[in-house]
Amino acid sequence: MAPVTECVKGVKFQWTPEAKKGFQKIKEQLTIAPILVLPDFSQPFELHSDASKVGIRAVLSQDGKPVAYFSEKLTGSRVHYSTYDIEFYAVVQAVKHWRHYLFHRELILYTDHDSLRHLHSHDKISARHAAWSAYLQQFTFDLKHKAGVSNRVADALSRRVNLLSTMTIQEPGFDSFRDLFDSDTYFSEVMADVRAREKSEFSMVDGFLFRGNQLCVPDCSPCLQIIKELHGEGHVGRDRTFQLVKASYFWPTIWKEVERYVERCRICQVSKGKATKAGLYMPLPVPTQP
Incomplete structure (x- = not known):
């Protein structure tokens, strides 16, 4: 995805072999299973997020079936974020991107960074973390750890927990x-x-x-x-x-x-x-x- 976005970011357009290969891969991924399904607002949503030093990505799904995809390339000071901050940023940006789906809806947030689950137990947090935490508290969610890429969307929902139980x-x-x-x-x-x-x-x-x-x-x-x-x-x-x-x-x-x-x-x-x-x-x- 990164080679494609580099071609359309206010610079002289240059269609490179890497961009062509990336674009072809995007088309293939959009035409094979799992294919997107329409959201069912009577059911809770699942949000899987992940991050690297290059960018962040997330999948919004229900019952193991993807509803929408999201990705963002890291730029500026965000490239120098710590692993903890990048993972936290991925969760916040994904929730912001799908906020129109998630307001007053039950949501399970999956992340492979286990320390995010213990955010509220910290004695002191930075201003950035406080702002992100305050934003997330507007939503109905439960944060769960996902042990690497092997634990995918197929994880069954065991309980529904909303904002009130935080x-x-x-x-x-x-x-x-x-x-x-x-x-x-x-x-x-x-x-x-x-x-x-x-x-x-x-x-x-x-x-x-x-x-x-x-x-x-x-x-x-x-x-x-x-x-x-x-x-x-x-x-x-x-x-x-x-x-x-x-x-x-x-x-x-x-x-x-x-x-x-x-x-x-x-x-x-x-x-x-x-x-x-x-x-x-x-x-x-x-x-x-x-």
Whole structure:
């Protein structure tokens, strides 16, 4: 694929033997099994991704049958990414490419880089990883390890896990949200509009209320736990914590509660440098001689 893309990237067109060979191989792969099938939105999707120092590639499939293919050649600074970053980047780019298929759909993400499964257990993560992680949390997915190319799309799905299960909240639990929206001061009016099918940015998915891609959280204890888990991944400060929470969740007092939690975070207060006022200006001594 790379020799073909090199011919159409704003340079003088030159059809090389390598490009001709690559183009012929593309045609052969598109006309032999496995042939693409139409997506079935009642079934979960499977996304297999892989990466190398040359580029990234991914396959979106269902029940072992490919729905679509994706590839991207690495350029610029991405060529110098670590193996971990390239594998992570492959997952994020593939999900972005098929986001119109995957919003509010169950998805199994397969990757051959096992350490990606333990991202949320890290004490600190970089700003880049935090941004990628926040984006992925908009989707319903379970991340699984694929042991090399031998473990292909034919792996059977053993369970369906969605965005709600990525958090470790147990009490009162996300399942209770279904019964709390109607009694909530703010969301009860929203629920009435949704049921009346009035034009609204809110929608119902499997009994849960969403604002766009954000899961609505009624006035209950998980609000604090959500902030605690997302802030605790890297203690990234008030504004960044707010962005992480807002990427996947919504409730009317979200900013106020994030601000209050970060102000009271002991680790952040200990790590924060102390700034003191410069004080009054002092006059320079008058010289006694030239």
